[in-house]
Amino acid sequence: MFLAVEAHTLLPLPVRAFELATWHTPKVAPDAHVMVGGALYSVPYALIGQRLDVRLTETTVTCFAEGELIKTHTRVKKGKRSTDWADYPPEKTAFLMRTPTWCRRRAGEMGPSTLSVVESLLGVQALHRLRSAQGIIGLAERHGSERLEAACAFALAAGDPSYRTVRGILAAGRERTIEEPAACPTSPAHLHGPDTLFSYSEV
Numbered sequence: 001m002f003l004a005v006e007a008h009t010l011l012p013l014p015v016r017a018f019e020l021a022t023w024h025t026p027k028v029a030p031d032a033h034v035m036v037g038g039a040l041y042s043v044p045y046a047l048i049g050q051r052l053d054v055r056l057t058e059t060t061v062t063c064f065a066e067g068e069l070i071k072t073h074t075r076v077k078k079g080k081r082s083t084d085w086a087d088y089p090p091e092k093t094a095f096l097m098r099t100p101t102w103c104r105r106r107a108g109e110m111g112p113s114t115l116s117v118v119e120s121l122l123g124v125q126a127l128h129r130l131r132s133a134q135g136i137i138g139l140a141e142r143h144g145s146e147r148l149e150a151a152c153a154f155a156l157a158a159g160d161p162s163y164r165t166v167r168g169i170l171a172a173g174r175e176r177t178i179e180e181p182a183a184c185p186t187s188p189a190h191l192h193g194p195d196t197l198f199s200y201s202e203v
Helices: 002-009 088-096 101-112 112-120 130-143 145-158 163-171
Strands: 022-024 033-036 040-044 053-056 060-065 068-074
Touching: 033 053, 040 068, 060 101, 060 130, 101 112, 101 130, 112 130, 130 145, 130 163, 145 163
Parallel strands: none
Antiparallel strands: 022 053, 033 040, 053 060, 060 068
C-alpha cells in the first residue's frame, strides 16, 4: 500500500539537517553583553537594561528585541565572549581598544620613565587602573612626549608614580626642575696636578 499509494507523495529531505535550538530571555548588562549558555555576546548599547529573546543553537546565537532581529553571533565556548566593537558608542570603543598591551607599547615609545609609570599602574588590577594608564598616555597629546617623559621621571623620583601626580607636575611645569646627578670626578682626589700639588702656604 505504501509503495502503491504513499511513496510518490513524499517530499525530499531538506538540504540542511534540522537544528535543535533553545530560547532564552537574558537581560542586557551595563557592558552591553548578554549571557547565554555560559558565554557573553555583545548587542547594541542602546538596549542596556532590556530583556531580549535569544535563540541558541550549537553554532549560532541570534538575538531579537520585540520580534526584530538585532544581532547574530557565532557561538563561542563557555566562559568566553564575543564582542562586536560596533555595538559600543565611539567614545567607549576608543577607551576599550586601548588595552593594557597597547598602553605598555605606547609608553615604551615615549621613554623608559613613562613605561615605568604605566607598568606600576598596570602591575596590580590592570583593568581597574586602565583608565589611569590611558590618562598618562593622553597627557602626551597635550604636553608632548618629551615633557611627559621628564614628568614621569620626576614622579618616580618623588615615589608617587600616579596619574594625578604626573598631571600636576606638567600643569605646574615642575618637570624641568628635577635635579641632575652631581658629576663624578674623573680622577682620584690626590691627583691634583703639578700646579696645585705643592701650592700650600707656610704657617
